[in-house]
Amino acid sequence: MNVRLESMCQGDGKIYAQIAIERLSADSIVTLEAHLKDGTEIPAHLLPFDPLDGQSAANFVIIVPHFDEREIMLEFNEYRGADAPLGRAHLTIETNMLTWRTRINSVVKNELIAQMFDIEREYYSDRMHTSFIAAVDDKDEIVVKMLIDLPQIEGADVAIRFLDAHGKERELPVYPLFEEIKPARRFGDENRINVGFSVRVPRDDKDFCVFASDALDVVPGGFAMFCDESYEPLRARFFERTVDAAHDPAYDAWYLLHSATLADLAEQRRTTFTYEPLISLVIPLVQGEAELLARCLAALAAQTYNVFEAIVVDRYYGDAEFAALGLEQGGVCALTRVKVDEALGADEMFAAGLAEAKGSYCVLLEPDIMLAPEALFEVVRRINERRVLEYEAPARVLYAHHDVLDANGMLCELACKPLYSPDLLLSYNYAGPLIFFERELLDQLHESAGFVREALVYDLLFKAIETTGSIERIDQILYHVARAPREAAGENQARIEAHEEDFRGGRRAVANHLKRRGIEATVLSDIHEERYRLNYALPAELPSVLVIVVNREQPYLLESCIESLFEKSPYDNLQVCIVDNASTSLETFSTYGRIQGKHEEVDLIRITERSGYAACIAQALEAHESDYVLLLDGAVEFETEGALERWIGMCTRSEVGVVGAKLLLSDDTVSEAGITVGSARGATTIGTDLPRTAPGYLKRLACTNDVSAVSSACQFIRRSVLDEVGGYDDRFKLDFGDTDFCLRVIKAGYFVVFDPEVELYHFKNKIKDDHLSDARRIRLEQERAYLHFKWPRAFVEGDPFSSSLLAPGDGYYQLYR
Numbered sequence: 001m002n003v004r005l006e007s008m009c010q011g012d013g014k015i016y017a018q019i020a021i022e023r024l025s026a027d028s029i030v031t032l033e034a035h036l037k038d039g040t041e042i043p044a045h046l047l048p049f050d051p052l053d054g055q056s057a058a059n060f061v062i063i064v065p066h067f068d069e070r071e072i073m074l075e076f077n078e079y080r081g082a083d084a085p086l087g088r089a090h091l092t093i094e095t096n097m098l099t100w101r102t103r104i105n106s107v108v109k110n111e112l113i114a115q116m117f118d119i120e121r122e123y124y125s126d127r128m129h130t131s132f133i134a135a136v137d138d139k140d141e142i143v144v145k146m147l148i149d150l151p152q153i154e155g156a157d158v159a160i161r162f163l164d165a166h167g168k169e170r171e172l173p174v175y176p177l178f179e180e181i182k183p184a185r186r187f188g189d190e191n192r193i194n195v196g197f198s199v200r201v202p203r204d205d206k207d208f209c210v211f212a213s214d215a216l217d218v219v220p221g222g223f224a225m226f227c228d229e230s231y232e233p234l235r236a237r238f239f240e241r242t243v244d245a246a247h248d249p250a251y252d253a254w255y256l257l258h259s260a261t262l263a264d265l266a267e268q269r270r271t272t273f274t275y276e277p278l279i280s281l282v283i284p285l286v287q288g289e290a291e292l293l294a295r296c297l298a299a300l301a302a303q304t305y306n307v308f309e310a311i312v313v314d315r316y317y318g319d320a321e322f323a324a325l326g327l328e329q330g331g332v333c334a335l336t337r338v339k340v341d342e343a344l345g346a347d348e349m350f351a352a353g354l355a356e357a358k359g360s361y362c363v364l365l366e367p368d369i370m371l372a373p374e375a376l377f378e379v380v381r382r383i384n385e386r387r388v389l390e391y392e393a394p395a396r397v398l399y400a401h402h403d404v405l406d407a408n409g410m411l412c413e414l415a416c417k418p419l420y421s422p423d424l425l426l427s428y429n430y431a432g433p434l435i436f437f438e439r440e441l442l443d444q445l446h447e448s449a450g451f452v453r454e455a456l457v458y459d460l461l462f463k464a465i466e467t468t469g470s471i472e473r474i475d476q477i478l479y480h481v482a483r484a485p486r487e488a489a490g491e492n493q494a495r496i497e498a499h500e501e502d503f504r505g506g507r508r509a510v511a512n513h514l515k516r517r518g519i520e521a522t523v524l525s526d527i528h529e530e531r532y533r534l535n536y537a538l539p540a541e542l543p544s545v546l547v548i549v550v551n552r553e554q555p556y557l558l559e560s561c562i563e564s565l566f567e568k569s570p571y572d573n574l575q576v577c578i579v580d581n582a583s584t585s586l587e588t589f590s591t592y593g594r595i596q597g598k599h600e601e602v603d604l605i606r607i608t609e610r611s612g613y614a615a616c617i618a619q620a621l622e623a624h625e626s627d628y629v630l631l632l633d634g635a636v637e638f639e640t641e642g643a644l645e646r647w648i649g650m651c652t653r654s655e656v657g658v659v660g661a662k663l664l665l666s667d668d669t670v671s672e673a674g675i676t677v678g679s680a681r682g683a684t685t686i687g688t689d690l691p692r693t694a695p696g697y698l699k700r701l702a703c704t705n706d707v708s709a710v711s712s713a714c715q716f717i718r719r720s721v722l723d724e725v726g727g728y729d730d731r732f733k734l735d736f737g738d739t740d741f742c743l744r745v746i747k748a749g750y751f752v753v754f755d756p757e758v759e760l761y762h763f764k765n766k767i768k769d770d771h772l773s774d775a776r777r778i779r780l781e782q783e784r785a786y787l788h789f790k791w792p793r794a795f796v797e798g799d800p801f802s803s804s805l806l807a808p809g810d811g812y813y814q815l816y817r
Helices: 095-108 110-117 228-242 251-258 262-270 290-301 319-324 346-356 375-388 422-427 439-449 456-468 489-516 555-568 586-598 613-623 643-650 719-725 737-747 774-790 792-796
Strands: 002-011 014-022 029-036 045-048 060-065 071-079 087-094 129-138 141-151 158-163 175-182 192-202 208-214 222-226 279-285 308-314 335-339 361-364 369-371 397-405 411-415 436-438 472-482 521-526 531-536 545-551 574-581 602-607 628-633 636-638 656-664 670-672 675-677 683-685 705-707 714-718 751-762
Touching: 002 087, 002 095, 002 110, 014 087, 014 110, 029 045, 029 060, 060 071, 087 095, 129 208, 129 228, 141 158, 141 208, 141 222, 158 192, 192 208, 222 228, 251 411, 279 290, 279 346, 279 375, 290 308, 290 369, 308 346, 335 346, 346 361, 346 439, 346 456, 361 439, 375 397, 375 472, 397 456, 422 456, 422 489, 422 531, 422 705, 422 751, 436 439, 439 456, 456 489, 489 521, 489 531, 531 643, 545 555, 545 613, 555 574, 555 586, 555 628, 555 636, 574 586, 574 613, 586 602, 602 613, 628 643, 628 719, 643 656, 643 751, 656 737, 675 737, 714 719, 719 737, 737 751, 737 774, 774 792
Parallel strands: 129 222, 279 308, 279 361, 308 335, 397 472, 545 574, 545 628, 574 602, 656 751
Antiparallel strands: 002 014, 014 060, 029 071, 045 060, 071 087, 129 141, 141 192, 158 208, 175 192, 208 222, 361 436, 369 472, 397 411, 397 436, 521 531, 628 714, 636 751, 656 670, 656 714, 675 683, 705 751
């Protein structure tokens, strides 16, 4: 036997070598062992090869990991049966010239190289295939998600090893994600098993090789190398899949394509409305904002709706200094100047501006805000639209989307705001900074309670909602907020202090709003994340809570679930009902016995014939009375303490119907952070695979906010609301039952709240749609169609807590393209 190296290249962290093995005996088998120079054994593949290039004599391809080592020693052995080797040969691969050889071969032998790179797919069917499916940056670590795909063969047992960049053993904790059977798609093919898992590696020491093998040698193993070559494409794909509208680098170009055209603006200038209210724009002017004010007034001059007045409230400049600014010259924008004392606060400046205002609608317009040309037109259009709809209340408070104009003149950080979301508004002023108020409403609020100095608009917003019940969103980008350039140290410090004072004022605004509503809660503030956290007080008499867990043949997960509930969230008035959905294993019933022996609050309902989820929980509800119901998947585990008490406190607000938690995968990435609707897929989980600490779009993974649905894996429900809407629909047997239930709760006038302060690990496999059997896929599509049939408005108008500017039903809030 003679071995000769023909060609070599690198790619995806692997070395590919075409070799010619000559003088082989008939019916013999060749095996390969690969070692580093110090004798360390490394994984290697030896695969038969039939080159497309007729000039090549290569008949095998070798694949080995590309370690940071200069030499890889290969030993070939030829066997016939179980006898001693017929022959032995050696080959050394020198890795120092790989980069140049790859570049040369990609030009000279590009077809042959492409065939070599694709060879693993040709031998995919009878062996393990190891691949990376995602790389998630999480601070100073990288979460690497992997997939092992192998044929479903009895006796196969997957074992995993890790090697470092030099081929030495490396200890990495493994986080199991899923294990599922992928049905064969064609007659005669075998089913395959997909095993998903992940590891965390330091960013500055990320390179490793994962080697999956069969401990019983039934199925040939596979390996993959994680390094820059694999990491960079994975990171780019993950960014492309998850980048939200606030961080999309192509937003500036997107805005130009989706903003009003010159023809649109010309048409608006020709349009008249039945009702054309005067809009008063009160603009406070303080030191250092003259340049911003000039741009603000220039934007006003470009408005397509011209029934407005601009009132500049000046507390800094003298008459001569103000005249020198040239703001009243050149026809930029007609304005009225109100000179006030320098000691006045924001509330008094706004009141002074209102005293001069004559408009039917008023807005506090900070100098760093530049209105889009169509902004006032769209506001008046919405006001008129609501006036002609007799079943709709008039628009008394309006807000719209905005973005940021950076120091380079580029638009970025689009903030597409949801419809009225009371829980998100309690977390921070998502509707701001520009809010249009009906003048009559403002006067009413001023007379009854006056204006506050800090967080003026935020406080007014709460008081307006207490009066009107809601606020009106215009689903368009109507203004740009200029990012302030770097100022002198003293001025910058003054701006920072003013912002911090305003943030502290916002905390008082939230606390006072809850106090006026008779809701007892502690408001905590986080200046770094610029959000507020609420801890609600429990009622004097503890309400009863019924926990329902539907289980089938997963005893160990169920036991961990129940134990974590009692350990992390003990509660005095608690019942737990396990509904066994036709389990048969003795191990499962033994687990039930252990749980009931430890916790007298637990009882068991046995269903002998397998039933749908709706029927299972209906039996538990029929057997128990309670004030609240917690639906739990038996494969969750509580991570946060005091969840039940927190949720009961949240439900002291009468508008809250359902509360859900943040569900995590075992590798500390997000499994679900609520559910959004509107796409052809029916329902989509929010934030899946993002890091646990990621704030999400508009801080929605970090702040309590309202969503269209939360997962049945963890739903805390007010019992009266559950009875009112009628429980789960039994026609949803595979999926979408939780989404349908939550949509009915919203239709009944309640909110579904996502609470990121409570975290649970979710260990249950969720089989991909294309991995289901044909019968179950057909059933799933029927249920998806039924969801569309029941809720057509959600799929025509989109998710109310998203925007038409964002991709329909997208769980990452990406731009709609």
